Amino acid sequence: MKMKFTADIIIGTEVHVQLNTNTKLFCSCATKGEDIPNSRCCEICLGMPGSKPLVNQKAIEYALKLALALHCKINPDVIFSRKVYFYPDLAKNYQITQFEVPLGENGCIILDSGRKVKIERIHLEEDPASLIHPAGMEKSQYTLIDYNRSGIPLCEIVTAPEMHSPEEAREFMNKLKIILQYLKIFDENVCVIKADANISIKESGYIRSEIKNITGFKEIEDALLYEIQRQKKAIKDNEKLIQDTRGWNPDNKTTIRLRTKETEADYGYIIDPDLVKIDITEKFVKDIQKEMPELPEQKIHKFIHTHKINEQDAKILAAEYILAELFEQIAVEVSPQLAAKWLRRELIRVVNYNKMNFSQLKIDVKHLIELFSMIEKKEITETVGQDIMNQLIIKQFSPKEYVEKNNLKTVQDIAQLESLCKEIISKNAQVAQDYKNGKQEALHFLIGQVMRQMKGKADAKALKEMFEKMIKDE
Numbered sequence: 001m002k003m004k005f006t007a008d009i010i011i012g013t014e015v016h017v018q019l020n021t022n023t024k025l026f027c028s029c030a031t032k033g034e035d036i037p038n039s040r041c042c043e044i045c046l047g048m049p050g051s052k053p054l055v056n057q058k059a060i061e062y063a064l065k066l067a068l069a070l071h072c073k074i075n076p077d078v079i080f081s082r083k084v085y086f087y088p089d090l091a092k093n094y095q096i097t098q099f100e101v102p103l104g105e106n107g108c109i110i111l112d113s114g115r116k117v118k119i120e121r122i123h124l125e126e127d128p129a130s131l132i133h134p135a136g137m138e139k140s141q142y143t144l145i146d147y148n149r150s151g152i153p154l155c156e157i158v159t160a161p162e163m164h165s166p167e168e169a170r171e172f173m174n175k176l177k178i179i180l181q182y183l184k185i186f187d188e189n190v191c192v193i194k195a196d197a198n199i200s201i202k203e204s205g206y207i208r209s210e211i212k213n214i215t216g217f218k219e220i221e222d223a224l225l226y227e228i229q230r231q232k233k234a235i236k237d238n239e240k241l242i243q244d245t246r247g248w249n250p251d252n253k254t255t256i257r258l259r260t261k262e263t264e265a266d267y268g269y270i271i272d273p274d275l276v277k278i279d280i281t282e283k284f285v286k287d288i289q290k291e292m293p294e295l296p297e298q299k300i301h302k303f304i305h306t307h308k309i310n311e312q313d314a315k316i317l318a319a320e321y322i323l324a325e326l327f328e329q330i331a332v333e334v335s336p337q338l339a340a341k342w343l344r345r346e347l348i349r350v351v352n353y354n355k356m357n358f359s360q361l362k363i364d365v366k367h368l369i370e371l372f373s374m375i376e377k378k379e380i381t382e383t384v385g386q387d388i389m390n391q392l393i394i395k396q397f398s399p400k401e402y403v404e405k406n407n408l409k410t411v412q413d414i415a416q417l418e419s420l421c422k423e424i425i426s427k428n429a430q431v432a433q434d435y436k437n438g439k440q441e442a443l444h445f446l447i448g449q450v451m452r453q454m455k456g457k458a459d460a461k462a463l464k465e466m467f468e469k470m471i472k473d474e
């Protein structure tokens with residue numbers, strides 16, 4: 001199919017998302033559990049003669065949720081086909097997938113720029129087994145096969161070639177991941193998300209390369225950046241580009257040719273005679289629609305208009321499902337602006353510092369509410385608040401009890417603070433003079449000295465005013 005492109009760069013993706021069901025797509029084998037190779041398989045996922053597949057209803061529901069969230073048209077029938085290929089990762093010699101009619105089509109994801117990336121189709125298919133090369137791909141004398149993965153449900157999302165930069169491809173993937181989190185059909189600690197990306201540039205007349213099996217969002221951006229450079233260089237060096245399929249090597253950040261592109265027809269698809277057609281009735285779609293959670297766009301709207309926080313904070317909070325949930329629970333107890341500020345600055349800072357992701361976060365929302373309300377009432381200073389936040393992410397405890405026990409309440413005793421400020425000024429006469437002469441940093445130094453003695457329990461703003469007055473009056 002020849003398309004009329006005009007952009008400098010044309011990118012399309014095929015994303016494979018592992019759905020977080022308990023059992024496989026066509027049998028009752030578990031998808032998770034102990035990692036003993038070939039411990040979670042049966043005659044169906046091993047493709048033994050006479051075995052009959054049965055569709056996992058949950059997988060259909062999950063895929064349908066995703067199709068609805070991506071604004072797809074839902075087809076009334078689910079039909080499965082056999083994609084025939086001979087390779088040990090599929091014992092049946094074919095993969096069950098959807099070909100003729102996908103579950104959903106004609107959807108979209110809207111990028112921050114407002115541009116829509118069209119989703120051509122979403123369909124369900126089974127994952128192949130894992131091939132293990134004990135001494136590495138090149139040196140191994142033999143290959144091991146683990147069929148635990150064989151038959152795990154995947155949802156494939158195919159976009160139109162409508163992205164125009166590696167950054168857009170990364171943004172697309174990220175937006176998709178957030179939607180998956182909201183729908184609770186994907187667990188990022190267990191499930192895998194992989195993308196194939198095709199890319200071509202104007203200079204070649206859009207001769208495309210497809211890069212296979214990229215995991216990670218930074219990786220997809222890097223792989224596409226590399227590929228643009230490679231294609232441009234080939235043209236500059238007068239090499240002839242041909243349509244091909246390439247592999248991404250994340251270690252040396254390059255792509256290598258795997259094969260020149262085969263077409264879909266090579267797979268000899270046939271409708272699977274073992275699987276009966278499933279009707280997707282209007283009632284079924286309506287029932288699923290009723291179960292749909294609020295999605296990021298709706299959350300952002302609500303945060304801005306109901307909770308009155310600024311747009312940037314709203315977008316950052318909505319971009320992490322867990323953060324959005326925490327925010328909504330906290331914003332009814334303390335000022336939403338304060339909650340937004342502390343979640344997006346301090347909680348994100350501590351999570352990043354500890355190299356965690358939000359799904360690993362075990363934090364009790366009650367404890368955050370206690371912490372933020374003490375800050376709101378100025379019972380503790382921000383410095384003390386930050387220190388508690390640092391610890392709260394590692395172990396659970398009541399910030400309120402902790403403050404009581406360790407005597408961390410903000411010192412309100414003006415006389416005590418004033419005498420301490422006087423003492424600091426007399427010990428640092430030159431610094432005080434510097435401030436008088438217009439050196440602003442000098443004041444920060446003085447405040448810092450008091451803060452240190454007070455173990456962060458003084459209000460920095462009050463100290464600033466105190467020092468300003470004292471030094472001026474000297």
Ligand SMILES: [Zn+2]
Pocket residue numbers: 024027028029040041042043044045046151
């Ligand atoms: Zn099985």
